[in-house]
Amino acid sequence: MSDEENKFPGENNTGHFWDDDLRELDNEPPTWWTIGFHASWIFVIVYTLLYPSWPMIDTHFKGLLGWTSIAEYKEDLKSIESVRAPYENKIKDMSAADILADDNLSKYVTASGKVLFGDNCSACHGAGGQGNVGFPVLAxxxxxxxxxxxxxxxxxxxxxxxxxxxxxxxxxxxxxxxLSTSIFEGKAVENASYTEAGCIGCHGADGKGLSFMGSANLVDGIYRFTAADQLSSIKHTIKYGVNNPADSQSRIAVMPAFGGAKLSDTEIKKLAVYVHKLGGGQ
Ligand code: HEC
Ligand code: HEC
Incomplete structure (x- = not known):
């Protein structure tokens, strides 16, 4: 384009015009923008030199600082373990009862016991030990x-x-x-069958059960086998029994053993303290 066609001679336009006077200028960008631009590419170069960055054929540039996220994670883990170590060492040699009696330790143990409970127990006993049909409440x-x-x-x-x-x-x-109705009304021991059929041998003269064999308390109105129709549920238990191999309608109630290969002694102590704190006890 010649100068005669340029309606704005002397101006630093590029000679591109639209609609008579709409035109492209060739100005320097503003200073703030130029500074920002140079700062960002300098930052990129410095950053990629310091940290792991450019991919290569079977490795990558490791960066001059030698930083890796896995090393940072391991550092963090070490500092957590150094906080835990004194507690863990103490717990190893203490009985669960002594841990429970120590305010500080039992707080620490309750926190990790909660995680262990979630992993190993809540499927049967519920997330907070609130129980499930057939699995006793621990809370x-x-x-x-x-x-x-x-x-x-x-x-x-x-x-x-x-x-x-x-x-x-x-x-x-x-x-x-x-007999079921008597139990439902909290009067188990008053029914003659209670003694005649031998319930008394396992559930006791007072009907409160014997803890060494886990025979349920029959006079407290709390049921270990809960059901919407509690009376029918009691009848069912009396008729078919519990863990009774002679009858396929028997109730099944098995608490697996966690000692030995499944959980360490320390983990079991932690769980015992956690469960004790859920429900209390003597
Ligand atoms: C497979 C299901 C199952 C799992 C998993 C399980 N339990 Fe149990 N647990 C039971 C059953 C069933 C009983 C009741 C046994 C009975 O009635 O004879 C029970 C009973 C208990 C009791 C005795 C309750 C009482 O009233 O005396 C405690 C304590 C207990 N479980 C704690 C735990 C802890 C802690 C864990 C996790 C480490 C756990 N259970 C995992 C099924 C389970
Ligand atoms: C050999 C011992 C034994 C005898 C005999 C026995 N029981 Fe039981 N009974 C148990 C045990 C143990 C449990 C708890 C089982 C479990 O939870 O694992 C139980 C549980 C029950 C339950 C369930 C309670 C609940 O909380 O849900 C009822 C009801 C019951 N027995 C009634 C009777 C009656 C009635 C008799 C007599 C006709 C009787 N039992 C005889 C050992 C016995």
Missing amino acids: DDDWLYGGTITDIETSINVGRQGIMPGHAAMLDDEKIDA
């Missing part, structure tokens, strides 16, 4: 096998499996109905 103060820290530790360590025979051959339906 109350009602225990089949006793609620002391030692009882709880034993339950976890060696497992539990209460056994009750079925009574269909010994008691007719009428007697089972009447």
Whole structure:
């Protein structure tokens, strides 16, 4: 384009015009922008020199600082472990009861016990130990096998499996109905069948159960086998029993043993303290 066609001679336009006077200028960019531009490419070069960056055929440029995210993670882990070490060393040689008695330690142990509980126990006993149908509540103060820290530790360590025979051959339906109603009303021991059929041998003269064998308390209105129709559920238990291999309708109640290969002694102590704190006990 010649100068005669340029309607704005002397101006630093590029000679591109649209609609008579709309034109492209060739100005320097503003100073702030230029500084920003140079600062950013200098930053990129410095950064890629210092940190792991450019890919190569079977490796990558490692960076002059030698930083890696895995090394940083391991550093963090080390500092966490150095905080834990004094606690872990103490716990190793202490009984669960002594840990429970120590405020500081039991707080520490409860935190890791909660994680262990989530991984190993909540599938059966519920996330906060609130129980599930067929799996006893651990978050109350009602225990089949006793609620002391030692009882709880034993339950976890060696497992539990209460056994009750079925009574269909010994008691007719009428007697089972009447006995179930007595239990439902909290009057188990007042029913003659309670003694005659031998319930007394396992559930005790007062009907409160014996913790060494896990025979449930029958007079507290708390049920270990809960059901919407509790009365029918009681009848079912009396008729077919619990963990009774002679009857396929028997209730199944098996607490697996966690001692030995499954969990370490320290982990079991942590769990015992955690569970004890959920439900309390003596
Ligand atoms: C496969 C299911 C299952 C798992 C997993 C399980 N439990 Fe149990 N647990 C049971 C059953 C069933 C019983 C009741 C046993 C019985 O009635 O004889 C029980 C009983 C107990 C008892 C005794 C309760 C009482 O009233 O005396 C404790 C304590 C206990 N479990 C803690 C735990 C802890 C802690 C874990 C995790 C390490 C765990 N359980 C994992 C099924 C399970
Ligand atoms: C050999 C011992 C034994 C005898 C005999 C026995 N029981 Fe049991 N019973 C148990 C045990 C142990 C449990 C708890 C089982 C478990 O939870 O693992 C139980 C549980 C129960 C339950 C369930 C309670 C609940 O909380 O859900 C009822 C109801 C019951 N028994 C009633 C009776 C009656 C009634 C008799 C007599 C006709 C009787 N039992 C005889 C050992 C016995």
